[in-house]
Amino acid sequence: MKQFNKQAASLLIAAGMGLAATAGWSAESLQDVMKRRGLSQQDLLAASKTYVPTGKRDDFVAFSSGGQSGQVIVYGIPSMRILKYIGVFTPEPWQGYGFDEESKKVLAGGRIDGKDITWGDTHHPGFSETNGEADGQFLFINDKANPRLAVIDLRDFETKQIVVNPIMKSEHGGAFVTPNTEYIIEAVQYAAPLENKKFYPLEEFNEKYRGAITYWKFDRKEGLIKPEQSFSLELPPYSQDLSDAGKGPSDGWSFTNSFCSERYVGGIEKGRPPYEAGCSAKDTDYLHVINWKKAAELVAQGKAKKINGHNVLMMETAIKEGILFLIPEPKSPHGVDVTPDGKLLVVAGKLDTHVSVYSFEKIMAAIKAGKFEGKDPYGIPVIGMKDALHTQVSLGLGPLHTQFDSKPCVAYTSLYVDSQVAKWNYCEGKVLDKLSVHYNIGHLMTMEGDTMKPKGRYLVALNKLSIDRFNPVGPLQPQNHQLIDISDDKMQLIYDMPIPLGEPHYVVAIEAAKLKPAVRYKVGTNSRTDKPHPGAVRAGEEKTIKKGNKVEVFATLIRSHITPETIEVEVGDEVTINLTNLERAQDETHGFTVSTYNVHASVEPGKTASVKFKADKEGVYPYYCTEFCSALHLEMQGYLLVKPKGWKAGTKTLAKGNYTEADYKATVKKVVDTQAIIDSVVAYITSVNYKDFPDVVAMVEDAFDQLGKTKGLKEKHEGFAAKKDWENANLWAEQIWQYQVKTADLGLRAKTYLEQNGAKKVK
Ligand code: CUK
């Protein structure tokens, strides 16, 4: 270390940046920088509110839909630094998602009619909840285009399951969870016949096309959706849109709105007015009010009908049992959001300037009294709007979605047409503040803002257009997530974040402290199932097994080698390579690929992943580690030899190097010197309270693991030296040094960590 500093210093001096230059170095003052960059006091204030200095972390972590990318984007708030893209419906090469066997199985869960669908139109992420609060355990997200829902485990931020909706052809209103994650709600978007592959002409739209809402049962212990315990409700073909689950007093109920209750069927090409005209003709659409707890009981009593093998409560049953009601809502509404106390529902009509606030208490009173203004064409009782309304507030043009503050009665609603966020009081029905955003805001999101305990502080505006905010990158422009400080009475815009991956309709954020992701797996874990992987082996157990034309390799990865380093197969063999990462140190991921066979695995510490392919081409195919994991990462390599059928080895042996006794002695000296450095680092680490730092304990464990591998190698190189086999003597001594380097690398990292984190001397 010291040596390095000396070298660096002499390099700087040589480059003319020594003492003489320091005079001209006088640091720029804050005022200088402001002047040079044209920054205002306001800019500076904003910067200081979002800047997270190196080594510090964000207070909140956001999970954004990745829109058409079919992924989830994870970023920190307030820094807006992107932390991860999670592969969900779409292959994600870095994580090996869709390129290793374990993740291919997850993606296969999303096949529809036997076909792979390798993209998704993700809209609404939702956290698992406990007692109405985000608990940081799971994240769910939907695919609008191909009606599917995915489960992401927040212990490792990996997708574990994709389920296909059995009765829908598209969906939008998902994923919304009930207050204890009993169910994940998914509502249809465009009506279609519920039976699979059933054709009915558009002329039979009113009779044969149907909307629906699905309640997916979630098993928290297994971390999986249970399709056989899930059920749906048949609904009229009203283009159901977003949903929200009741909470507190309204727990047990859910609310779903709709936007084309006209049931209009377009046909521009036949001279008919288009959908947009016919779907917005009436002044009101319908808010659906559903008692899901009672619905679940009815399904348990066998009152559901099986459609495509799935439990569906038909409208007739729902009406008879009194679990389905409608309320008029103005006009082409989009979002429905239940207030944190569960007492009120906020609905925004895209073509109305108002938000309408409904009272759950009033809705229940009307139902109890049997007070309805009539029935819809399917016989569903309709509660009068006046009988259910708490208040209406005029906010501006194009209100869409609403989120809540930690301050009582304060809500924020996006105004798409006005490109504004409106802050308003839903108890008293008055506007408090408005702020312009850039441009055309869709959703907006406050910290844990759709739970029973919103955290306030920040709001993110998800703007559909960015227009002039960023450096131009061609006609397809990024979306703009704008960070707004909501801690004061007046909202303050403090950051623009380009989103370059798709149109993220919605994002949810959680207190960072609630997330407790692991840094390593138990050795030999299949991360997609969280079960021991049958292909896992420990160090020394690596092997290749051939049965007929099936070759199975049980390999390990550790800095800086792959065992085995040669894999020999015959052309036409089916090859499976199981890879276990033996590392325990944080962030020591190894990647694995084989040239031209389109496989890739990301093998994080402890994980076992496998790749599988048919070796259908004779030839020589290098394989290597794809993560720069160590100084000798490039040397983490091997050869897949695909031999012609019946090929016989000749008598030729591997070429030898030209090593002398002097080479051997130099290597041995290097080993002795390096051991001295290791000893001094170990002396330091053990002189302080390193055991109080779990991260350091893991590094120390790993360091000694590496050092332990030198066992027996000294005898080995000395044995070869005695026989004057200088090649083997030198290389086995060199291998000791390789292990020492990794030990020293970890040791120095641990030392730096201890020094920077205030380790104390122990006696
Ligand atoms: S939707 Cu896109 S802005 Cu899918 Cu929730 Cu409202």
Ligand code: CUA
């Ligand atoms: Cu392992 Cu690079």
